[in-house]
Amino acid sequence: MAYAIDTLVKAGGDDAHYRLLGAIQTLAEQVGWTTLRFDTSIPERELILRSTGTTGEEEITVGFKAYQNLAADYYNLLAATMVGYVPAAPFEAQPGIKSSGVPGHNQAVTYFLTANPRRIVGAFKVGSPIYAHLYVGKALAYARPKEFPSPLIVAGHFEGRDARRYSDLHWFPYKGRKGSGDSNYNDGHLYLRDAAGTWKKVQISPFGNGHANEVTYASLAGEYVGRSGSGNRCLVPAGTLHQPQPLELYDMQFGAYDNDVRGYPSSGNLYGVLDGVSFVSGFNNASENVLQLEGSAVIDQTSLSVRQAVDAIRAVNGRAFVVLQDGARTTWRDYVAVEMA
């Protein structure tokens, strides 16, 4: 278990997004990931990592690749999860690969990342600023271990290596299918590799709560701006203590109306839960707040940096959650908390 919070600047050296690859490698190796490829000799630098998971008997392969365009002024990382590794094959031709672009920057990037042997999760702060999230590795399946041994996830902001900039339209991956009523919403870019081996977008509770074709309704992280009615609400804390909620991956469909029962048949799957990232309300909250749960003392965070606050909370055996928003969005339902552990 490890976490890393820091700011990288170009400052005459490598571009900041290049340097991120090194930061990710350092973090991952601290928790037992091994580097299969780290090629800095090419313009689109590549990092491929493998872990044996928390059991020591698994094979989890993830990768990051820099992709940039000077004229279009974007400097991004492509996050990827694979089902194997072939040394002779190019990055994009690795077995079972699925990827999603994460907006970065060449001048400066602040990163909030945490890793364990199962996954790497966190976000970058770039530009104006926006917060760009990623998740590679495994989720935790709601199944006996041998029923669904490899619930692989890749999550970012773009469709593959989309030629977009951090300032373009995009969403963080955690709202999932039908998790937002924003115009042009693209269901986000979180992909689960299901038990049949298919990469697919899924619905994510509590941002989503409906069936496959319905925009979110009556969920804990419901849409409320400009709306009224009991189905359009968002979680707020009872007082000052926030209530982080698990991000659960599911799909659900209703069948044809059955007049005999005056209702609809339903079917679906509740696959599991993301590890290390939770929904948290944005009420009385802001990005880079550090929420403390548990611990022998409540840390006074006055004048502490994010990194210092996390360190202090963990030093009293507390749990530290860094609050991070969806891109540039800041309504109540636009935040997650990444637990730095």
Added chain:
Amino acid sequence: MATFTGQVASFAALKTAIETTLSARGWALVNGILSKGVSFVQLTATATELRLQTGTGQAGAALTGACPQLVKLLSFTNAPIQWPAVYVLHVFDAPDEIYCVLRYNVDRHQHLNFGVSSMPQIGGTGLWCSGSFRGDVDGTRAGVKIYIDTNSGTQLGVQPYDGFGLGFFFASIAGTYHSSFIHCGLEGAPAWRTNVGGNTGDLLGVSHKAGLLHALPSQFNQATVLLPIDVLMARQAQGQTIVATLAHARYCRLDHLDLNAPLIYGPERWMAYPLHALHPVQRNGVGWPIGGQHTGTFGIALREVAP
């Protein structure tokens, strides 16, 4: 913490069984009122009902700060209880949660339960109660029906226009006789929150779990998942707050389960019960206006601990 079971031949006998069991486990029984910490609970048995009322204190044989609504078990005209019946009591402390399940007429179930929320900063005592019926349901009418709304806007929950409220905060925002209440101090002075609806201070029912409950059991492994029971309250300005998460009860779907055997997850054991009665075909229940005499495969899992 323990689970107790036995057979009773009347509501009076069930009342005695509950009071005797709790008295032996840290609860005071004074002037007919059970109390422990912030919990004050009065049971009243008649030939056809076992009523439960909660309060914030007691003066002699009377509750003070009593909840204006009661919850109850009810032998209703359409399907009277054929005594004797079997009860199961799941008793927990820290937090105090008491679950009484009455199984009768082979496969029907009714529930009566209460407990204390451990959610910080909610004000009030956090005492909650729920039962299969609200206290003022008229059980002499035939056709007590269960309505489960599964269609528009993916909402979920019972619609008790004249009958089953089902308890466990399994409420839709439609219907009158909801039967799950909590004492809470948000949005005004501490008070019993007994209304389900869309106004500030109302309870919001189970719709926030609709997507997950309809997704279960998972097709890929035929398994159910035990889902937390979060008691959700409407706040001002389109906010909502979880004012309680029951520590020892979960929602679940009963498809593919053997209800006579515990669900075992590592060291944990859970017993699953129908909300009222299991119907494996009409698994989402029967909606308004016809209703049914069952709750499909919607169920409750209660933690089981050997006595």
